[in-house]
Amino acid sequence: MAERVGRIDPRAKLTRAQVVAVAWQLLDADGLESFTIRRLAAALDVAPMTVYGYFSNKDSLLDAVLEAGSGELRLPSGSGPWRAQLRALFIELHRVLAAHPFVVQLRERRSIMGPGVLRFTEAGLQLLHQAGFPLEEAARAFRSLFIYTFGYASFSPGAEDLEASRRRGLAVIADLPAEEYPAITEAALPLAATLAGDEQYEYGLDRLLDGLDAARTKSRGSRST
């Protein structure tokens, strides 16, 4: 699957960065479920135990993968109204998470505090603060957006499972007694449509941003557009 990469340090067969890069490829291709030290070692063309020369265990390797991966985030250049900027920031996060679902799975266990995420957080907090939120509330607001975005990536089926999920949901609804479940029955197709897609992500994001905007203007004066 992953090609063996040329070595850099002639004394060592590998570098930590090479191990992380190949691990990333495997995770991207096959998901967290089927990522094992033994498969990684095979992809590196090395004995399983060799990996432990670079990382003390599987968890610390996965931490390093997350760290490296947080560099994928491209922070949008800052100009324009705070709401549009914040929106672009989280849409970028959503893009990265949708492209690399294993990042979300990993994040469910360990939290990420790598440079990429910190720069992202700093940008978000600054936007909210400039919009008029005191930092305490900016932190709460940022966290809400962050959790909605990770939640969306975590609980929406991946593109490959999407059709099956829709079909399964529609089948369950079709078997429901319509008198008992009138709203679900009538809304079967719309419900199936909410299972995934950028449109659904952005619907919730926009409602959340609207709510934040209202909280901002209600409790204090606006400092920005």
Next chain:
Amino acid sequence: MAERVGRIDPRAKLTRAQVVAVAWQLLDADGLESFTIRRLAAALDVAPMTVYGYFSNKDSLLDAVLEAGSGELRLPSGSGPWRAQLRALFIELHRVLAAHPFVVQLRERRSIMGPGVLRFTEAGLQLLHQAGFPLEEAARAFRSLFIYTFGYASFSPGAEDLEASRRRGLAVIADLPAEEYPAITEAALPLAATLAGDEQYEYGLDRLLDGLDAARTKSRGSRST
């Protein structure tokens, strides 16, 4: 750990319901991570392979556990303004998920379509529809609230890890160059406070509900309080 439960059908040593009940206890006590067929069998005082007489594999057993568990949801009695009712509905969901974190972990792989969740969805859709949303948008709105709530449960550390998470976060922030990360540095304590707690959950929930209320009144007339 789990007590052996008395048998019901004299011909069989166990029932599916008993297997599910003991599995639920184990999952509640030790989490999904350490839940294995072999440990479940030991708790049931039975050979590992006996479990396969009741469930064809581990996944279908876990599905049955989720099904049974969705009965934990107690739908609030319906009266009062739609916003307060919807709020109570999702706070109840949040309560159940916070009490049984393994439900969230399971839901990350398979979606739940058991009776408990369906009744919950029906109640939510009806409230949103009565509030003035057409069913298509009610479905989108419901899904946003659902995802925020599951996301919150999934990405907030459990009560037992909370202090460690806070300390780790504060330590990382303390090492940051303040010129480069002014907002994070100044908001260190507020950020740590957003890691968990009902208050933080309700902050985001209320912003989302506010945003939904605004969308409702903007695009169409209100049909309710």
Next chain:
DNA sequence: ACCTGAACACCGTTCAAGT
């Protein structure tokens, strides 16, 4: 009909040994 021991093909990781 229901239960089970042995076995298979996997894991992550320790340890002692190779170069």
Next chain:
DNA sequence: ACCTGAACACCGTTCAAGT
């Protein structure tokens, strides 16, 4: 200093055999 084979304590699950 770096790599590795064998081994340990686990998995989920198949299969053939017990009662």
